[in-house]
Amino acid sequence: MRKELIMTRTLCVFIIILVILLSSMTLASANDGVLGMTPDGVYPITQTDIMMKSEEIYIKVTGASAKVTCKFVFKNLSHAQTVLMGFPARLDIDLYEGEFTTEEDISVRNFTARDEDGKIPVALLDTLPDPPQKEAGGMEKYSKWYSFSVDFKEHEEKTLYHTYDVNFSYFSDGSIYLGYVIETGSLWKGSIGHSKVIFDFGGIPMYAITTIYPNNYYKIDGNRLIFERSDFKPDYNLQVSMNLSAYDDLQWFDWHYSPFGGKEAAKKKIELFQTSPEVIRKNTEHYFQLYESLIHQDPVSALYIKSALGLPDGDEKPEITECSIRNQMGNTLYFDIFGKDPDGDIVNCRGEVNGNVNLSYHEDGVYFDYEKMQFHGRGYIDLQDQESSVESITFTMTDASGNTDSKTLLLAEIPKPESTQASQTPQPPNPGENGLPVYEEVGSSGSRIVPMEEETIPLLTAGVFVILLLSLAAVALFFVRTKNKGYLLFAAQLIFVFLSFYQIREMLSMRGNTAGAMLSEDISLKIGISAVLWAISMTFMVAGIAAISKKENHEALSADEEEEAGMESGDHKGQ
Structure with missing residues (x-):
């Protein structure tokens, strides 16, 4: 015992x-969270004789997941042919190291394909044949694909339908990131005739939407966020973020968003979205002034007013106000681009290097600097060998409508780069305290790594x-x-x-x-x-x-000895 x-x-x-x-x-x-996948459009894989006349996407959002229904209209501009099409089924798991990242979180599920004649057989493949313009479409991100063949008669117009389920990225503070990839539409021949993407938020209040990208070509209709545009060749994707819990806990909101007005700003946003479009239209002058003040400070609220007043989409040209080499560390040049845009729909800031250069070029995306009230693009150039010499960098700022502004920075005396044997791969700088991300380039990894939040x-x-x-x-x-x-x-x-x-x-x-x-x-x-x-x-x-x-x-040994002594004593008494 x-x-x-x-x-x-x-x-x-x-x-x-x-x-x-x-x-x-x-x-x-x-x-802090797990990684999800945005719903992607179809890719042309083997040829470019097909144009996309239109696409209509309906995304029914339920928390951090959605059910997606797609309708694509294609036009064959050539002879009769069978076209192999692919749809990304799973992101490359090697690109994601989150402890909570599961196969389901990076996969399109329950995918179906059909045309007017019925269902189209779909095969799940580990890889697809190397497609044209692979890097342009970001296709290297995906490890599995849904593949299907589509028969086109000569000059035939064909409608394809897809349905599938998908998860979105979310964070511990309640933020959810969703979107739709439209840039792959540029891989088809010519421009997209018409694109319409509907995010249906159901019972989720629209003031829970925190950011939209790009800040143009959207409108709010009830509890639906609608992107619609015609005759364009996209070089960006749609991105939306929302927070289902932020406005339920205004004390938390006051602490987390104190630089941007905190609890009082949250209350004003809720009140605005509770104001009917009819009331806004009856007070056009007041709300138009409010709209102009909110374009950069709160684009989602500005969009609500713009939708109620029926204002047209913006088409004003951006302006670069400053571009510079912020720092040079060894072989690496860090650059900054600042600019203004009345519409607030900047989609990228890029630099083109001129000279005898062997380099690696990186973009860290575009942010809005609330102190300067300007857009801020940045990145870095890693010179690969001692023979590289940068003569100048031409910076270009582009908005969602395709309007651009460019400035060239002459680099007269850039020191020769050091030997790259001991150099380290530089990391992109973190956004400043007052800078909110507007757009982030996918970069070589093709992924968004979920950071640990301060809270x-x-x-x-x-x-x-x-x-x-x-x-x-x-x-x-x-x-x-x-x-x-x-x-x-x-x-x-x-x-x-x-x-x-x-x-x-x-x-x-x-x-x-x-x-x-x-x-x-x-x-x-x-x-x-x-x-x-x-x-x-x-x-x-x-x-x-x-x-x-x-x-x-x-203690056990002592107890055993006492027990044995007791037994011996009892035996002696018995004798």
């Missing part, structure tokens, strides 16, 4: 430690603190009941576990970047301290187990 009691107590100790270890590891490494760290800390507190209470209870000083070693072990976790928390809170494969000195120091504290905690745990086992074994 004594030995069974020892085993039971030791098992309880191990269970406590196991709970501590598992909880600490899971919380410390947990990512997650206090929750993570609180969770670990509660677990450690409960574990410490359990250890104290064992000590009081058994008077075994070995349990004090477990208390010490819990303290060092907390100190180790605190170092991990500090590391997660750091804003410093790592370059290439090298960690910054601060992060390396935090990891080293955490490892030492963790090793000390394990030492206390082992010592505690040994102390408890030794005392319990000693």
Whole structure:
């Protein structure tokens, strides 16, 4: 019985430690959210004799997922032919390292294809034949495809229908990112005749929409957000973000969006969206002035007024106000482009390098700087060898309508680049405190990595603190009941576990970047301290187990000796 009691107590100790270890590891490494996929349009794979006359997309949004219905009208401009078409089925899992990223989160599900004659057989392929303009369509992002063949008669016009389900990216603060890829329509011959994409938010209030991109060619009709445009060759995609919980908790909104008006701004936005279009039209002058003030500060609210008043889509030209090389680090030139646009629909800021150059070019996207009230595009150029010399960079700012403005920056004296053998791959700079992302280039990875949000760290800390507190209470209870000083070693072990976790928390809170494969000195120091504290905690745990086992074994042995002595004494009395 004594030995069974020892085993039971030791098992309880191990269970406590196991709970501590598992909880600490899971919380410390947990990512903030999962990655989802936007619904994509069809790609031409083997030829370009087909034009897309029209597309009509209906996206029924339900939280972080949607059911999508598509209608495409194609026109064969050549002889009778069978066209192999592909539809992206799954993003490349190797591009995503989120702990919560599952196969379902990066896949189009329940995909169907049909034409006027009925269903079209669909095959799920690991890869597709190398298509024309692969990089232009971003097709390298996808590891699996739905593939199907479509028969066209000579000069035939054919309608195709698709349905599928899809998930969207979401974050711990409740933000959900959705959209629709239209830039693949530029791979068909000529321009898209007509495009209409309907986001149906159902019972979700429209003031929950936080951003739209581009800020043009949309209108709000009830609880539907509609993008519509004709005769264009797209070089951007539609992006929308919303937050289902932000306006339910105005205290949270006040803290999180305090630089942009906080709780009062949220209340005004709700009141605006509760104002009927009829009331807005009756007070045209007042709401038109409000519209002009909101174009950059709150484009979604401005869109609501624009839709109610029936204002036309903007077509004003952007203007570059400043372009410069912000910094040069070794072989890397970091550049900035600032510009204004009355319509607020800038879609990209790009630089073209002139000279004898072997380089790697990166764009970090376009943001709106609320301090300067200007758009801010940035990126960097990584010169690949010593022979590279940059003579000038021509910067171009483009809006959703295709209007552009360009400026050329002459680089008369750029130092020769250093040897690239020891150079590290530069990281794109983070957005400034007052800069909100308007558009982010996919870059080489083709993915959006979900970062840990600031509000997650206090929750993570609180969770670990509660677990450690409960574990410490359990250890104290064992000590009081058994008077075994070995349990004090477990208390010490819990303290060092907390100190180790605190170092991990500090590391997660750091804003410093790592370059290439090298960690910054601060992060390396935090990891080293955490490892030492963790090793000390394990030492206390082992010592505690040994102390408890030794005392319990000693008590059991003494009890057995007393029992044997008692039995011998009883035998003597019997004799």
